[in-house]
Amino acid sequence: MKIHLLAVGQKMPSWVEQGYLEYAQRLPSEAKLELKEIAPGKRGKNADLKRIIQEEGQRIIANIPKNSYKVVLDVKGKPWSTEQLAEQLGQWMQSGQDICLMVGGPEGLSDECRMLGQEYWSLSSLTFPHPLVRVIVAEQLYRAWAILKNHPYHRA
Secondary structure (H helix, E strand, O other): OEEEEEEEOOOOOHHHHHHHHHHHOOOOHHHEEEEEEEOOOOOOOOOOHHHHHHHHHHHHHHOOOOOOEEEEEEEEEEOOOHHHHHHHHHHHHHHOOOEEEEEOEOOEOOHHHHHHOOEEEOOOOOOOOHHHHHHHHHHHHHHHHHHHOOOOOOOO
16 A cells, blocks of 8 residues: 655755655555655735635646545544554555545645545644644654554554
């Protein structure tokens, strides 16, 4: 199974790339995490945000792997505990189906992307800096895998 992380944003600071890679590389091939950066729309003073979000959504949709299970990261999604995420990861792994996690830009995902979601996951009711989301997702997926495998990384 592959977990495809489609995230709007490119040219991240080095700390974001390093943080993401630290955890993504720890995951084994049975739960391989692959990041696909989606080009963001150009935001300026008088930018048409509705159009930008829609165009970003079209680019996300164009990159969704066929037959993947689509999970939308959204503040209105399910706020899983780490243990609940581990259970979810276990179910995803048993299904054998690739997973596609969708992360929108600073203003979120388009309605078209939201409608494609088969599951909705909220990292927190807090607002995180957009680049930090990919680091949190990678770390939490690694932690969930560690729980499933009784690896000592997770100490709760």
